Amino acid sequence: MVTDSLDARVDEILKNLGHRATGPRRKVARLLASKRGAFSAESINEELPGVGRATVYRTIRLLAEAGVLCRALLPDGSPRYSIDHSWHHHHLICSSCETVEEFRSSELERLLCELSDEIPGRVLGHQVDFYLTCPDCLQ
Amino acid sequence: MVTDSLDARVDEILKNLGHRATGPRRKVARLLASKRGAFSAESINEELPGVGRATVYRTIRLLAEAGVLCRALLPDGSPRYSIDHSWHHHHLICSSCETVEEFRSSELERLLCELSDEIPGRVLGHQVDFYLTCPDCLQ
DNA sequence: GTGCTTGCAAAGAATTTGCATAATT
């Protein structure tokens, strides 16, 4: 599982990116690895009183840019991060509890690819989000 | 065109929503109607020194909730508004100049509908964004 | 040792809220 390897491979990941493996970064990575779903940067900050806010935000950005984390936007635009399982995926976002789930569809991917060819300009990527009331929130 | 009617029909739109047709709201609507593409709330605020910031933000939110405006999120999560031409559409967002264009595909819509049925929970809506470098920014 | 990192606090950016005043119906 990627969740395990994040914690175990932080040092390697960081060095490959030309960054140093430090204590605070390992602490952040260890906490992220323990997270199931999506989380906000602030929530990580609150759970790590021993690490400065700036370091938490910087590390999360670092890992997001490295592709270790992926970012989803809630309907109001606020970002949530989650471990990127590296297969390309989209998001199912519950408007009620703000839970973010992953979603994949090869058929959708194929169509998006086709459409990309028809779009003027150079398509860099796409993002598909479904906003919903999740089964839990439906009671 | 919807662009024309927004300016002309603000009073009607507001009253249908149970709100009052006021001078500041008309000023905001008139400016919005003159906009071609997407804009930020702040940019509208800056262009209307005679109207308070709070009123600008409140009016934009009012019109967005009424479906007169639609909101797109830039890759960093910051919102951009544009006149909603009421046909369901998606967005082509230039990562370089931040221009937002509309995009429609009946084939995409059909597939998203099908997928919605397979998704657990009650799907409320979806959002598809293509991030790209627009023809202008490609030089 | 040299240079990247950290943590703190301050700075920012964007948006919302409280409240007395003003305008609409």
Add this chain to the structure above:
DNA sequence: AATTATGCAAATTCTTTGCAAGCAC
């Protein structure tokens, strides 16, 4: 007259930055 709306400033929220002191390599 009864409310709703406005505008200003202050408050919020989330995130970034400056910089001296501290680590990693």
